[in-house]
Amino acid sequence: xxxxxxSARPGDDSWRGKTVVIIGAGQAGASAxxxxxxxxxxxEIILVGEEPxxxxxxxxxxxxxxxxxxxxxxxxxxxxxxxxxxxxxxLTGCRVTGIDRAARLVYLSGGRPPLKYWRLVFATGGKARxxxxxxxxxxDNVMTFRSLEDARKIRASLQPGMHMxxxxxxxxxxxxxxxxxxxxxxxxxxxxxxxILRRVSCEATADYFRDLHxxxxxxILEGAALRGIEGEGRQARLARLxxxxxxxxxxxVVGIGLMPDTELAEAAGIDCASGIVVDGYERTSxxxxxxxxxxxxxxxRGAPTRLESxxxxxxxxxxLADSLLDMAPSPYSPHPWFWSDQYDVKLQxxxxxxxxxxxxxxxxxxxxxVSNWYLRGGRMIAVDAINDPRAFMQAKRWLxxxxxxxxxxxxxxxxxxxx
Ligand SMILES: Cc1cc2nc3c(=O)[nH]c(=O)nc-3n(C[C@H](O)[C@H](O)[C@H](O)COP(=O)(O)OP(=O)(O)OC[C@H]3O[C@@H](n4cnc5c(N)ncnc54)[C@H](O)[C@@H]3O)c2cc1C
Numbered sequence: 401x402x403x404x405x406x407s408a409r410p411g412d413d414s415w416r417g418k419t420v421v422i423i424g425a426g427q428a429g430a431s432a433x434x435x436x437x438x439x440x441x442x443x444e445i446i447l448v449g450e451e452p453x454x455x456x457x458x459x460x461x462x463x464x465x466x467x468x469x470x471x472x473x474x475x476x477x478x479x480x481x482x483x484x485x486x487x488x489x490x491l492t493g494c495r496v497t498g499i500d501r502a503a504r505l506v507y508l509s510g511g512r513p514p515l516k517y518w519r520l521v522f523a524t525g526g527k528a529r530x531x532x533x534x535x536x537x538x539x540d541n542v543m544t545f546r547s548l549e550d551a552r553k554i555r556a557s558l559q560p561g562m563h564m565x566x567x568x569x570x571x572x573x574x575x576x577x578x579x580x581x582x583x584x585x586x587x588x589x590x591x592x593x594x595x596i597l598r599r600v601s602c603e604a605t606a607d608y609f610r611d612l613h614x615x616x617x618x619x620i621l622e623g624a625a626l627r628g629i630e631g632e633g634r635q636a637r638l639a640r641l642x643x644x645x646x647x648x649x650x651x652x653v654v655g656i657g658l659m660p661d662t663e664l665a666e667a668a669g670i671d672c673a674s675g676i677v678v679d680g681y682e683r684t685s686x687x688x689x690x691x692x693x694x695x696x697x698x699x700x701r702g703a704p705t706r707l708e709s710x711x712x713x714x715x716x717x718x719x720l721a722d723s724l725l726d727m728a729p730s731p732y733s734p735h736p737w738f739w740s741d742q743y744d745v746k747l748q749x750x751x752x753x754x755x756x757x758x759x760x761x762x763x764x765x766x767x768x769x770v771s772n773w774y775l776r777g778g779r780m781i782a783v784d785a786i787n788d789p790r791a792f793m794q795a796k797r798w799l800x801x802x803x804x805x806x807x808x809x810x811x812x813x814x815x816x817x818x819x
Contacts, residue, residue: 418443418518420724421506423496423664425449427457427713428693429523430477435721437486445488446515448508450495453548454480459710461551462575463741467582468555475548499668501686519724522676522684522691523717524661526708531567531654536629539636542652545572557651560584565639565649567626569596571740573655574609578742581616588647589613590624590639602759604772605784609742616743658708660695673697675706680731682720690724692716698732703754709738735799737792748792751782751799760807762814764788771795773810780805 420436422429425447433447449455456475464470483490495509505514528544536542543554554576558564564580566573569591580587589596597606613620625642629652639647662672671677671685675697682690682698693713697706707716715734722728738749745768756774764770764787771791774782780799785792794813798805 415441415443419516420445420519420521421515421517422447422521422523423506424523424525424661424693424695425451425455425490425492426523426525426693427455427477427710428525428695428717429521430455430483431714431717432521432523432692432721433483433488434478434486435718436725437488439721439725439727441721441725443518445486446491447483447488448491448494448496448506448515450493450509451547451549452493454478454483454490454492456548457710458546459739461548462545462572462579465551466555466558466576466579472548496664499664501668501689504688517688520689521720521724522665522689522695523693523713524664524676524691525694526658526660528654529657529659531626531629531656534628535626536636538634539629539631539652540634541631541650542629542636542654544654545576546658554651554653558583558585562586562650563588563648565590565647565652566655567639567652568655568657569593569598569620569622570600570655570657571597573653574613574742575740576653576655577613577618578616581613581618582743587617588619588621588649590621590626590641590647592623592625594623596620596622600753601784602753602756602772602774604759604761605747605786608770608786609745609747612743612745658694660697660706662695665691665695673704675704677704680733681723681728682716682732683723690720692720700734700752701754705752705754707734707736707752709736711737735796737796745787746789748785748789749782750785750792750795751780753782756781758807760810762791762810764791775807778806780810 422433429447433445436445455477496506497509498507504517507514528546563586566577566589577587577589595606627640627642629636629639631637660675662676665676666672676691676695678684678691678696678698682692684691694708697704719732736752740747753774755776758775760773762771769787771788772784773780783795
């Protein structure tokens with residue numbers, strides 16, 4: 401059991417008058433706030449969010465929100481009234497501009513008075529990585545994709561018959577390309593690595609999604625490095641590749657990764673290394689300050705790791721709330737999972753494929769369904785289940801139970817699927 405400074409328990413008077421300030425009203429921030437209440441914390445909770453809206457889900461931004469299948473209210477994590485009912489003070493459109501760790505104060509934008517904290521939580525997520533300045537100056541029709549505001553702009557720009565250039569063949573780029581095609585937009589996707597999904601998946605999964613996109617009319621250029629983007633005034637018109645070729649476009653969407661938001665933490669002298677460094681109880685190098693979600697880096701199976709997923713944002717933030725209240729029985733030890741929707745295909749990932757040495761492909765029971773299983777040292781560590789929820793659930797069960805699963809067992813599920 402972790403011992404936090406001045407720990408307190410539910411029903412214990414020592415919480416009275418204590419304030420937890422949470423920086424970032426996203427998935428992790430909201431999850432931490434709600435969990436603190438569920439665990440009986442009856443002090444003050446202040447959730448400070450720079451964005452103007454109440455906490456919302458990002459995954460639909462590149463999926464059903466962009467196609468127009470759902471609206472903004474359906475993005476909300478909870479109706480805004482829930483925060484009031486839970487006595488969680490939600491300050492939206494308000495940026496934390498600085499921290500005084502000695503005085504335990506956070507400073508706010510807009511001339512608001514500083515807040516005194518008992519415990520402080522970083523749930524600051526990250527920012528979309530922009531194109532290097534050497535490649536593109538700031539153009540109105542070259543957009544990164546992270547926030548609702550970004551999604552609104554992209555959605556407003558997408559018109560049938562126009563040409564969208566997607567820069568980056570990771571999940572956000574591929575989902576945006578799929579949505580563009582659904583809306584009748586011409587799409588070219590450029591990826592500077594030798595193949596799409598290079599950082600996150602095996603060749604077999606990349607092959608599946610390349611083929612899916614090609615069949616849906618996306619032009620994919622792999623190993624295609626951008627030399628520059630040119631245009632007039634604030635409107636970009638063409639992208640020039642390293643091989644000298646040109647792509648003329650109306651809109652470019654940049655999906656080249658996330659930069660964890662560590663600016664404030666670094667300025668306050670908190671240890672950061674490609675994220676805000678936390679221990680298994682989400683404590684930073686300052687014992688009164690915690691962090692979780694996309695901004696936090698922690699030791700996962702012996703290596704510093706940042707997980708960018710809804711599942712991690714929720715589970716790590718809830719574990720953080722427990723740690724902060726001295727109620728976490730053991731260090732955070734997640735079983736990662738993730739999903740991506742493209743056209744009518746659902747990819748579900750269980751586990752973490754870092755360091756894999758072998759991939760076993762198993763056909764699913766339905767046409768077009770398949771699973772790619774990752775093994776390290778002969779032992780299963782992750783799966784990419786493509787339109788194959790059965791393989792996903794099986795992998796989750798095995799990983800959750802910590803079972804030592806070998807190739808024969810994996811191949812065995814193909815036989816079972818065929819029955
Ligand atoms: C388009 C898109 C699609 C995605 N699809 C999937 C998916 O299919 N599956 C999946 O698992 N994950 C997906 N993700 C990733 C997932 O949304 C993130 O992992 C998750 O939102 C992380 O939550 P977080 O709370 O850590 O960070 P965020 O959601 O980024 O929230 C951080 C918040 O902190 C605020 N903030 C930062 N600094 C300050 C400050 N100084 N003062 C006040 N506020 C501040 C930010 O404005 C932001 O609102 C997707 C992400 C995007 C952008």
